[in-house]
Amino acid sequence: MGISGWTYASWRGDFYPTGLPRTRELAYSADRMSSVEVNGSFYSLQRPTSYARWRDSTPDDFVFAVKGSRFITHMKQLADVDVALANFWASGVLALGHKLGPVLWQLPARTRFDAPRLANFFDRLPRSTSEAAGLARGHDEKVPENRALVEAVDERTIQHVLEARHASFATEEAADLLRANDIGTVWADAAGKFPVIDADTSGVRYVRLHGHTELYASGYSSRSLDQWADRCRTWAEAGRDVYVYFDNDMRGRAPWDAVGLLRRLGS
DSSP: OEEEOOOOGGGBTTTBOTTOOGGGHHHHHHTTOSEEEEOHHHHSOOOHHHHHHHHHTSOTTOEEEEEOOHIIIIISTTSSOHHHHHHHHHTTGGGGGGGEEEEEEEOOTTOOOOHHHHHHHHHHSOSBHHHHHHHHTTOOTTSOGGGOOOSOSSOOBOOEEEEOOSGGGSSHHHHHHHHHTTEEEEEEEOTTSSOOOOOOOSSEEEEEEOOSSSTTTOOOOHHHHHHHHHHHHHHHHTTOEEEEEEOOTTTTHHHHHHHHHHHHTTO
16 A cells, blocks of 8 residues: 655655655655555656666565556557557566566546457456566567566566546446456546446455545545545455555645555554
8 A cells, every 4th residue: 555656746845854865755655655656657668777776665575556558548548559568568567576566557538438449458468477578579669679678577477457437437347347357446536536436356456546525636534544444454354455545646645645544454
C-alpha cells in the first residue's frame, strides 16, 4: 500500500521534510509505506537505469506497481500494439526484479467495453518475466539497443489489472471476460467521476483512491480510512493479494492517507 507517484513539489516541506534531497524522496516514502505505483511509465518510456535505481533505493520487500503506457491504452486503444508492448517491456521494467508487482492498464473514459478487442489485448500480455523478456526483443528504434533490457532479472509471475472508466464495464459480461483472462479489476474511488466497479476477477484486489469528494484533491477521513482497512482485511482473509494506492496528490493528502491506512492495518 502506498502512493501513485512520489515526485510532487507540493509535498516538499510537508510530507517530505524541508531540505530532503529530491533523490531521497522515494527512499523516504519507502520507509513509511510498502509500495508505490510508478506513474512516469504511463507518460513516456523510462530507462533500465531508472528502474534499477528505484529498485536499489527501497527495502528488499518493497513492491512497485507499474502503469502501462498511455500510447497503448489511449492512442492505440489496445489495437495493433505488439511493437508498443515490446518497447514498454524493453524500456527497463524487468530491472525491478523481484520487486515488480502488478501492471496497471488504465483506459480512457471514452473507451467502451469491447469484448473482442479486450480479449485480443489480453492474449498479448506476458504472464511471466521470461515471457515479457521474449516480447521485449521485438522492440524498435524507440528503445535503442544500448538501453534496452531484454532479459529477465528475476523469474516470476506477472499480474495485470485493468482500470476502466466507462460505465459499460460495470457488467457481468465484462467481469466474466476479465475473470476468464485472470485480469484484476481496479476499484477506482474518483468522487463520482468514474464508475465504481467492485468485482473479484483475479487473485488481486487493486484499489486506486483518487479523492472521495474532490478528484485528485480531497483527503480521506478517519471513518473512511477505517472502512478501507476493513475491506482490505476482508480481501486478505479471502486469500487475495491487496494493493491500494492513493492518487489524491494535489493538496498533499496522498502520502498521509497511505500512512494512515497502513497504521490501521498494523503496518
